[in-house]
Amino acid sequence: MTETAPIFRLLDVEKVYQIDRGGWSRLRRNPPRRLAALDGIRLMVRAGDSIALVGESGSGKSTLLRVLLGLTETSDGRALYRGDDIAVLTDEKRRSFQRDVAMIYQDARASLNPRLKALDLIGEPIRQHALCPEPELRDRVAALLARVGMPADTADRYPGQLSGGQVRRVAIARALASEPKVIVADEAVSGLDVSTQAQLLNLLRGLQHEMGLTLLFITHDLAVASYLCRRIAVMYLGRIVETGPTKEVLRHPLHPYTRALLTASPRFFEPIAETLPGEIPSPIDLPPGCRFAGRCRRQIDRSRTVASTSRRSPRRAPVAKSLASTR
Amino acid sequence: MTHQSARWTEPRGENFLPFTRHRETLLSLADISLARNGHSVLDHVSFDLGRGETLGLVGESGAGKSTIALVAMGLLRPPAVTLDGRMQFAEHEDLLAEPEAEWATLRGRRIAMIFQDPASALNPCFTVGRQLEAPLRRLLGFDRVAARRRSIELLESAGLNDAEARLAAFPHELSGGMQQRVMIAIALACNPELLLADEPTSALDVTIQAQIMQLILEQVRARNASCIFVLHDLALASQVCDRIVVLYAGQMVEAGPTESVLRRSLHPYTNALKSCVIELDTEALTPPEGGLPALGAMPPGCRFAPRCSRATAQCTSQTPPLRSLEGREIACWHPG
Numbered sequence: 001m002t003e004t005a006p007i008f009r010l011l012d013v014e015k016v017y018q019i020d021r022g023g024w025s026r027l028r029r030n031p032p033r034r035l036a037a038l039d040g041i042r043l044m045v046r047a048g049d050s051i052a053l054v055g056e057s058g059s060g061k062s063t064l065l066r067v068l069l070g071l072t073e074t075s076d077g078r079a080l081y082r083g084d085d086i087a088v089l090t091d092e093k094r095r096s097f098q099r100d101v102a103m104i105y106q107d108a109r110a111s112l113n114p115r116l117k118a119l120d121l122i123g124e125p126i127r128q129h130a131l132c133p134e135p136e137l138r139d140r141v142a143a144l145l146a147r148v149g150m151p152a153d154t155a156d157r158y159p160g161q162l163s164g165g166q167v168r169r170v171a172i173a174r175a176l177a178s179e180p181k182v183i184v185a186d187e188a189v190s191g192l193d194v195s196t197q198a199q200l201l202n203l204l205r206g207l208q209h210e211m212g213l214t215l216l217f218i219t220h221d222l223a224v225a226s227y228l229c230r231r232i233a234v235m236y237l238g239r240i241v242e243t244g245p246t247k248e249v250l251r252h253p254l255h256p257y258t259r260a261l262l263t264a265s266p267r268f269f270e271p272i273a274e275t276l277p278g279e280i281p282s283p284i285d286l287p288p289g290c291r292f293a294g295r296c297r298r299q300i301d302r303s304r305t306v307a308s309t310s311r312r313s314p315r316r317a318p319v320a321k322s323l324a325s326t327r
Numbered sequence: 328m329t330h331q332s333a334r335w336t337e338p339r340g341e342n343f344l345p346f347t348r349h350r351e352t353l354l355s356l357a358d359i360s361l362a363r364n365g366h367s368v369l370d371h372v373s374f375d376l377g378r379g380e381t382l383g384l385v386g387e388s389g390a391g392k393s394t395i396a397l398v399a400m401g402l403l404r405p406p407a408v409t410l411d412g413r414m415q416f417a418e419h420e421d422l423l424a425e426p427e428a429e430w431a432t433l434r435g436r437r438i439a440m441i442f443q444d445p446a447s448a449l450n451p452c453f454t455v456g457r458q459l460e461a462p463l464r465r466l467l468g469f470d471r472v473a474a475r476r477r478s479i480e481l482l483e484s485a486g487l488n489d490a491e492a493r494l495a496a497f498p499h500e501l502s503g504g505m506q507q508r509v510m511i512a513i514a515l516a517c518n519p520e521l522l523l524a525d526e527p528t529s530a531l532d533v534t535i536q537a538q539i540m541q542l543i544l545e546q547v548r549a550r551n552a553s554c555i556f557v558l559h560d561l562a563l564a565s566q567v568c569d570r571i572v573v574l575y576a577g578q579m580v581e582a583g584p585t586e587s588v589l590r591r592s593l594h595p596y597t598n599a600l601k602s603c604v605i606e607l608d609t610e611a612l613t614p615p616e617g618g619l620p621a622l623g624a625m626p627p628g629c630r631f632a633p634r635c636s637r638a639t640a641q642c643t644s645q646t647p648p649l650r651s652l653e654g655r656e657i658a659c660w661h662p663g
Contacts, residue, residue, distance in 0.1 A: 056535075057532055164388075165618065193387040193388050194560070194600060194603035195387055195600070195603045195614045195615060195618070196387075197603070197605070198602075198613075198614035199614045221605070222607060223607050223609060224605060226608075227605055250607055262607075264533040264534045264536070264537045265607075266537075266563040267566075267606070268566075268604075270566065273537055275534065276534045280532075
C-alpha cells in the first residue's frame with residue numbers, strides 16, 4: 001500500500017474530566033477527582049484508510065470520536081486534521097472540515113429531527129454548503145437515497161414512518177450528502193437484526209470502495225471490525241492497547257485483552273468461553289501500572305507497577321503490555 | 328402439593344441433571360394465535376418444553392419472539408389482544424382460560440422473566456434490596472430479617488461482590504452488567520420452574536454477555552428449571568439452547584434440537600438467517616433482501632415466499648403445514 005498523506009494525527013492526546021465532589025469536599029477545598037477518559041492516544045489515519053476502534057463501553061471510544069470531530073477539547077496533546085489543530089481551525093478551514101468529515105451517530109433515530117422529512121434531513125448539509133441550486137435538490141436527494149438502497153419516495157417520509165434499518169440508511173445518506181472524504185461511524189450497525197446488519201455492512205463496504213472514503217468505525221464487535229476495516233485499534237480504559245492490520249491482530253492477538261475479547265464472542269456450537277473476570281473499572285483515580293492488570297490472567301507484580309506504555313512489537317505497531325513478548 | 332415445599336430446598340449445585348431425551352413436559356403451547364387490532368401477530372405456534380430444558384426462540388424483530396414470552400408470562404391477555412389456543416403448564420391444563428387470580432399465584436413465583444433492558448425493568452425509585460425482598464416477602468411470606476438474609480444469598484449467587492452493601496444501592500448506581508445480575512437474582516428469588524429470558528444480554532458488552540449467559544445457565548441447571556431464551560444471535564443460541572424454534576412473521580418455520588436446526592438447516596429462512604451471521608473470517612455476507620411484511624399486509628401462502636429464492640406458485644398460494652422431517656418440524660414446501 002502506498003503511503004498517502006495523513007488526514008488525522010493524534011499526538012499523545014489526553015482528555016481528563018474534573019469531577020466535582022460537591023458538598024463538604026468543596027468546602028474543605030479537597031482537590032477534584034480526575035477521570036482520565038483518554039490517556040496518551042497516538043493514532044494516524046491516512047486517506048483511504050479504514051480503522052476500527054473496538055473496546056467495551058467505558059473504554060473511551062466515543063470520547064476519542066468527539067476529539068476527532070472537534071466537539072471536545074483535549075486536555076493535553078494535539079489532534080491534527082491535515083496538519084492543523086482541530087480545536088483552533090480558522091473559520092474557512094472549519095467549514096471545509098465540517099464538509100469533509102461526516103458522522104453517522106449511534107442512535108440514528110435520535111440524530112434525525114422527527115419533524116423534518118427525509119428530503120430536508122438529507123438536503124440540510126447540501127443547502128448548508130450550497131452544493132446545488134434549490135430546484136435540483138430533490139433529484140440530488142433521490143440520487144443519495146438510491147445510493148443507500150431506498151426508493152425515491154422516501155424523501156417525503158418522516159423518520160417516525162421508517163423502520164430501524166431504514167432510519168439508519170437515511171442517516172447514512174445524510175452523512176454522504178456533503179460529499180465527505182471521511183466517514184466517522186459510531187456503532188452504526190449495533191442493535192439491529194442480523195439480516196439488517198448484514199445489509200448495512202454490505203452497503204458501507206460498497207460505499208467505501210466506490211467513493212474511496214476514509215472510514216473510522218467504532219464497534220464492539222470484532223467480526224464487524226474485520227469485515228469493514230483494514231486496521232484495528234483495541235482500546236481499554238482510555239488507552240490503545242493493541243493496534244495493527246485487522247487480520248493480523250485478530251489472528252495473532254498479543255495483548256491479553258484482545259485475546260479475551262476474541263474468546264468472548266459467541267461461536268457456533270462451542271461452549272461459552274471461559275469469561276474475563278470482573279468489569280471495566282471506573283476510570284476515576286486509576287492506580288498506576290497496566291490498566292488491565294486487575295482482570296488479566298497473566299498479571300504479575302511487574303505489570304501492576306511498571307506503567308506499560310505502547311511499544312512496537314517486531315511485527316507491528318504498539319502493544320501496550322510489559323509481558324506481551326512472553327507468550 | 329409436595330413440589331411447592333420442595334422448591335424451598337437449596338439449589339443442587341453441580342449435580343444438575345444431564346441432558347435426557349425423555350423429560351417430563353413442563354410447558355406445552357398448542358396452536359397459540361394472537362391478534363392485535365385485527366392483525367395476526369402469532370399464527371398457530373405450538374411447542375413443548377421439558378423440565379430442565381432450554382429452548383431458544385430466534386428470528387428477526389417482529390417475528391413474535393417476545394410476544395410468546397409475554398403470553399407465557401400471562402402479561403399479554405385479552406381484552407388487550409385476542410388469544411386462541413391452549414397453554415398447559417405443570418398441573419394446569421389450560422392456563423389461558425384461567426382467571427387473573429390463578430395467574431397471580433404463578434407469576435413471579437413459578438414463572439419468572441428476565442427482561443431485555445435492566446435499566447428500564449428495575450424501578451428507579453426503590454433500592455435493590457427493596458425490589459429483591461418484595462417477592463420474597465409477598466409471595467413466600469418471609470419476614471424482614473429472613474428476606475434480607477436470603478436477598479444477600481441471592482445476590483452473591485448472582486455473582487455480585489459486596490452483596491450486603493449493594494442492597495442499599497439504587498439501580499442507577501450500578502453498571503449495566505450489575506443491573507442484569509440484580510434482575511436475574513429477582514427472577515430466581517422464588518426458584519421458578521420456568522424462566523423466560525428476553526434478550527438478556529443484548530444491552531451488554533461481549534465479555535459481560537459471556538458472564539451473564541454462563542450465570543443464567545448455571546442457576547437454571549442448579550434448580551432443574553426450564554428456560555426459554557429469546558435471542559437474535561444464532562451463534563449464542565447454539566451455545567445455550569437444547570432446542571430451537573425459528574419464527575418468521577408470527578409463524579414457526581423450523582423447530583427441533585439445536586444440532587439439527589442450526590447445523591443441518593432445511594428451511595430457506597433458517598439458512599438465510601445463518602448467512603447473515605458475521606464471524607471473524609467472513610469474507611462476504613449474503614443477507615436476504617427486504618424485511619418482514621407489515622402486520623396488516625401478510626402475504627398469502629408462505630409468509631417468507633416474497634424473500635425466498637426457492638419460492639414457487641404453490642408457496643404464494645398455499646400455507647405450508649408444519650410437518651416432521653429428519654428429526655425436526657418444518658413448514659416449507661421445498662425444504663432442503
